[in-house]
Amino acid sequence: MSVLLEVIATTVADARVAAQAGADRIELVTALGEGGLTPSVGLIEAVVAAVGIPAAGVPAAGVPVNVIVRPHGRSFVYDPDDFTVMLRDVRAVKAAGANGIVIGMLDANGEIDREGLARAIDAADGLPITFHRAFDEARDLHKALDVLLGFDAVTNVLTSGGKSSALHAEAALGALVRQAAGSHCTVLAGAGLTVDAVAGFVSRTQVEAVHFGSGVRVDSNALAPVDAERVRQVRARLDAARRS
Known part of the structure; x- marks a missing residue:
């Protein structure tokens, strides 16, 4: 089984290119330069229509579209007004046809905000949750992962192992992979992550899913379009790494 490849899209064109070049899943965001903020309903609907999993009986291929819900880039500690906005956005994302929600929240002590996460899961009403890189700012990553493992709806944890680059946290990521082994x-x-480094990284860490943003964009520029050739190269390296 091949390693799952998730690619960030900020436009309909990004999503189309990524899907056609071999991405298994799209994470849809806006304001990638700020780490990703909630996209508009119009953009969500357009991307889902362009590349999303089609209705039963439709032969066209499709990929899941997960959508970030993040109201601002200030921090991952949210006040009651932030939560009001986020929960409305979660419901809107579901109504727009997304496959899943990408969200994360911490309390002032650097712990997972369990109550806030539970509220988001309730608003998502059955959609799977990816807990995003707020995780990397948690005080204790292993304790934070234990908390997330207690939520059945959390099916992915996006992490760089607590470092600015996942390539600098291979040991930490390998430990997290082992901790989550056999779970949901x-x-x-x-x-x-880069095209050239991804195969060795996967081999050493044993991760089963990777997430690319700037690494598959033109000139590795966060504000540039997705580069189809880079996505194809990552896909090929992941497939070869799994076979070896």
């Missing part, structure tokens, strides 16, 4: 939750490694 997949460690989704992201941040700083």
Whole structure:
């Protein structure tokens, strides 16, 4: 079984290119330069229509579209007004046809905000949750993962192992992978991954899913379009790594 490849899209064109070049899943965001903020309903609907999993009986291929819900880039500690906005957005994302929600929240002590997460899961009403890189700012990553493993709806944890680049946290990521082994939750490694480094990284960490943003964009520029050739190269390296 091949390693899952998730690619960030910020436009309909990004999503189309990524899907056609071999991405298994799209994470849809806006304001990638701020780490990703909630996209508009119009964009969500357009991307789902362009590349999303089709209705039963439709032969066209499709990929799941997961959508970030993040109201601002200030921090991952949210006040009651932030939560009001986020929960409305979660419901809107579901109504727009997304496959899943990408979200994360911490309390002032650097712990997972369990109550806030539970509220988001309730609003998602059955959609799977990816807990995003707020995880990397938790005080204790293993304790944080234990908390997330207690939520059945959390099916992915996006993490760079607590470092600015996942490539600098291979030991930490390998430990997280072992901790999550056999659970309902997949460690989704992201941040700083490159075409050339991904095969060795996967081999050493044993991650089953990787997340690419700038690494598959033109000139590795966060504000540039997705580069189809880079996505194809990552796909090929992941497939070869799994066969070896």
